[in-house]
Amino acid sequence: MDPITFSIIRHRLFRVIEEAVITLKHVSGSAVTNEGHDLMVSLYQADGSLLMGGVGFLHHLTSAAEACKAIIRRFAGQIADGDMFLLNDPYTAALHTSDIYLVAPIHHGGRLVAWSACFVHVTDIGAMNPGGFAPEAQDIFTEGFSSPGIKLIDRGELRQDLWDTILNMVRSPEMVALDLRSMIACNNVARERMLALINKYGTDVVDGACRTLINQSEVRLRERLRELPDGRWQSRQYLEVKGEIYKVLLTMTKHADTLTFDFTGSSPQSKYSVNCSKWASLGGLFAPLFPLLCYDIVWNEGAIRPITMIAPDGSIVNCTRPAPVSVATVGAIQSVNNAACSTIGKMLAASEKYADEATAVWHANHFAIFMFGNNQRGRLAIGILTETFAGAGGARTFGDGVDIGGEIPNPISRMANVETIEAQFPIRYLFRRRLIDSAGAGRFRGGAGGELAIVAHDAPDGGIHYVLSGKGPRFPQSDGLCGGSPGAVNDYVWVHAPPQAYNIDRFAQGLHEIPGEDEPISWGVFPLMGDDALYVRWNGGGGIGDPLDRLPERVAADLAAGVISRQAASEIYGVVETAGSVDQGATAAKRKALRQARLVAGPSQ
Amino acid sequence: MRKRISESLMVEDGEICCASCAQALAPAGASWKKAAALSTVPVKELPGTGSNVEPRVVLRRFACPHCGHLLDTETALPEDPFLEDVVSA
Numbered sequence A: 001m002d003p004i005t006f007s008i009i010r011h012r013l014f015r016v017i018e019e020a021v022i023t024l025k026h027v028s029g030s031a032v033t034n035e036g037h038d039l040m041v042s043l044y045q046a047d048g049s050l051l052m053g054g055v056g057f058l059h060h061l062t063s064a065a066e067a068c069k070a071i072i073r074r075f076a077g078q079i080a081d082g083d084m085f086l087l088n089d090p091y092t093a094a095l096h097t098s099d100i101y102l103v104a105p106i107h108h109g110g111r112l113v114a115w116s117a118c119f120v121h122v123t124d125i126g127a128m129n130p131g132g133f134a135p136e137a138q139d140i141f142t143e144g145f146s147s148p149g150i151k152l153i154d155r156g157e158l159r160q161d162l163w164d165t166i167l168n169m170v171r172s173p174e175m176v177a178l179d180l181r182s183m184i185a186c187n188n189v190a191r192e193r194m195l196a197l198i199n200k201y202g203t204d205v206v207d208g209a210c211r212t213l214i215n216q217s218e219v220r221l222r223e224r225l226r227e228l229p230d231g232r233w234q235s236r237q238y239l240e241v242k243g244e245i246y247k248v249l250l251t252m253t254k255h256a257d258t259l260t261f262d263f264t265g266s267s268p269q270s271k272y273s274v275n276c277s278k279w280a281s282l283g284g285l286f287a288p289l290f291p292l293l294c295y296d297i298v299w300n301e302g303a304i305r306p307i308t309m310i311a312p313d314g315s316i317v318n319c320t321r322p323a324p325v326s327v328a329t330v331g332a333i334q335s336v337n338n339a340a341c342s343t344i345g346k347m348l349a350a351s352e353k354y355a356d357e358a359t360a361v362w363h364a365n366h367f368a369i370f371m372f373g374n375n376q377r378g379r380l381a382i383g384i385l386t387e388t389f390a391g392a393g394g395a396r397t398f399g400d401g402v403d404i405g406g407e408i409p410n411p412i413s414r415m416a417n418v419e420t421i422e423a424q425f426p427i428r429y430l431f432r433r434r435l436i437d438s439a440g441a442g443r444f445r446g447g448a449g450g451e452l453a454i455v456a457h458d459a460p461d462g463g464i465h466y467v468l469s470g471k472g473p474r475f476p477q478s479d480g481l482c483g484g485s486p487g488a489v490n491d492y493v494w495v496h497a498p499p500q501a502y503n504i505d506r507f508a509q510g511l512h513e514i515p516g517e518d519e520p521i522s523w524g525v526f527p528l529m530g531d532d533a534l535y536v537r538w539n540g541g542g543g544i545g546d547p548l549d550r551l552p553e554r555v556a557a558d559l560a561a562g563v564i565s566r567q568a569a570s571e572i573y574g575v576v577e578t579a580g581s582v583d584q585g586a587t588a589a590k591r592k593a594l595r596q597a598r599l600v601a602g603p604s605q
Numbered sequence B: 001m002r003k004r005i006s007e008s009l010m011v012e013d014g015e016i017c018c019a020s021c022a023q024a025l026a027p028a029g030a031s032w033k034k035a036a037a038l039s040t041v042p043v044k045e046l047p048g049t050g051s052n053v054e055p056r057v058v059l060r061r062f063a064c065p066h067c068g069h070l071l072d073t074e075t076a077l078p079e080d081p082f083l084e085d086v087v088s089a
Helices: A004-029 A060-074 A160-167 A173-201 A203-227 A278-293 A332-349 A418-424 A552-561 A568-571 A584-602
Strands: A039-045 A048-053 A086-088 A097-107 A111-121 A150-154 A233-241 A244-255 A256-260 A307-310 A366-374 A382-385 A427-434 A452-455 A463-470 A491-496 A517-520 A525-527 A533-538 B002-004 B009-011 B014-018 B023-029 B037-042 B058-063 B070-076
Touching: A004 A039, A004 A048, A004 A173, A039 A060, A039 A173, A048 A060, A048 A203, A060 A086, A060 A111, A060 A278, A060 A332, A086 A173, A097 A173, A097 B009, A097 B070, A111 A150, A111 A173, A111 A203, A111 B070, A150 A160, A150 A382, A160 A173, A203 A278, A233 B070, A244 A332, A278 A307, A307 B009, A307 B070, A418 A427, A452 A525, A525 A533, A584 B037, A584 B058
Parallel strands: A256 A307
Antiparallel strands: A039 A048, A039 A111, A086 A097, A086 A150, A097 A111, A233 A244, A244 A256, A366 A382, A366 A463, A427 A452, A452 A533, A463 A525, A491 A517, A491 A533, B002 B009, B009 B014, B014 B023, B037 B058, B058 B070
16 A cells, blocks of 8 residues: 555544544533543444544543444344444443443445444433442442443434433433433444545555554554563552552563553452453553553554553452442542553653653542532533543653643543533532642652632522542552652542631632631532532642752742742752742752751661 | 663662662662662641541652662552562663
8 A cells, every 4th residue: 555545544544533522522512521521432443443542531442442342242243334332331341330332333335344432421320329420339230320232223223212211210311312412423423434434445445554554553562662671660559438448559561562561469349439340440551551652653453462461350450240330430440540650651761762751640539529409590410520630740751740731541631611610500619720739749840730619609409419439538649750759639628617607708719718617528429508618629740850859940930839838849849048039058058958868767678 | 881770760880879879779670779768758747738648658758878869759558568660680
């Protein structure tokens, strides 16, 4: 095949996905899809293997491949042109029940030539808690509707009986219908554009280009791995639920042109819904691997071949049915994301050639806060606080992480405007801003996280409720690199308003300005009623290198910008300011003293 | 012959060394953390800590025993072993 035709087909495949994503967002009406970009669209080969991965939450690329393969097995001989299948069972392929896969075969001339697959986090899935994350669930059976595969559209005709049944099992069925419609439209566009491509160039030419693309990815990733040093790197992530502590322990071994991710030593599966299944862990390690090692390589089956995963059965990263998994995406899966990001970062930092590609861990702790209740228009509203997608960048070996700079597993995520959330729910923001001292310290610091506080406002029922779940506020998780510190922890505080709140400060600008009694919370369903407030902060990114090597002028700039406190400038960075400018002599002396103090500690035991 | 292990560590003449002062720490391919100066600080005492941080979790800081340059950090509970990162010799 001539290289120009190959290049055109490669770019057309990218564009197929891009246009399908645009379609999905245009049809969807939810903030979690349009703002958080909690979505994914990808193309798969006729056998279900990954052909071209798209953007969105990257841990879905390999899981949706498994979804296609599961449909191929289950519906052998019954897959026709115009069909569309729904799958959301975590023990078959999905990450959790509320991330529904809709997969569609693409036929040309009567022959199955490819699949398109997409997902969105649907507004509700009928779990015991609204919104899909179910911290109170004790097993998969209480986490909502779960299908290992059904044919939702048969030869272009929607199966109305199934459609009605699904919508009969969920809260806010009109929003879930819109979620499903957005995915149907997305797959229709992907199919039409793929057929246009095949009609123009012919099946053989497109097939040949696809085979070449996959082989190229494998060859190029193996070449890259051979350029990187052999070795073994470890990472450990803690998570906590209601006083129980769990660990995700990862040992990544790089040998020649292969990488092995071994989760031996991780905690047994939990009784809480932070677990994840095997397919979810596999996707979880690829989410940072694709952007960090394959930033210039097409994300497809070829890039998967050099990778091996070991995940012990019955562990928190490979739980067994019927363990609950509804919080997986912000639980064990994200811990796998973080651990893989950390070990890959260490490997890159060990390479002269690729050191500039190394990064500390980005935004490592999602908080899933799903608001639910009647809004100011008297209608049931369910939806996530999208600040969890705002994130914070990890430091790089050449620069600071980006403040509120997103996350590695979803390169296009962002948060909604305050006004978008206030229009959807009967709440008012007291403040939302960058959080001081949240960035992991280092020669290059991590990006800062953020903080917010909300109160009920114009609520017909006096307020609203929310489901809070995640990995807890007890451990830092955005690990630093090469001596850098982790980003600060998440925090969730329920501020109980004083009994007589008529003098309450309606414009408090910090947690400690909000009148009332603070109660740290982290897991369960809570009210936001009356004059009570909910305060939330999210973690910063990890830092890289010794903080005492940071240019004092950068420290002073961070201090002036409110990114760090005077305490951090002095105690962590060893910078002394006099009359608003760096005292170079005093700073040198302070840093020398801090280094000496490290020596007093003595050898490790 | 120098070989990079990280921003803060290198291998020189078969020894893992501090990249800042070349202090030898351990043979190449071996664990070097036991030769480092270790200081620990509870995470709850760090600037920016939250209201509900696990009281036992610490930030381990491994420094060069000669120049005090920070070589690596890790978050840990006291009972957990050091993370081991080994670049093949």
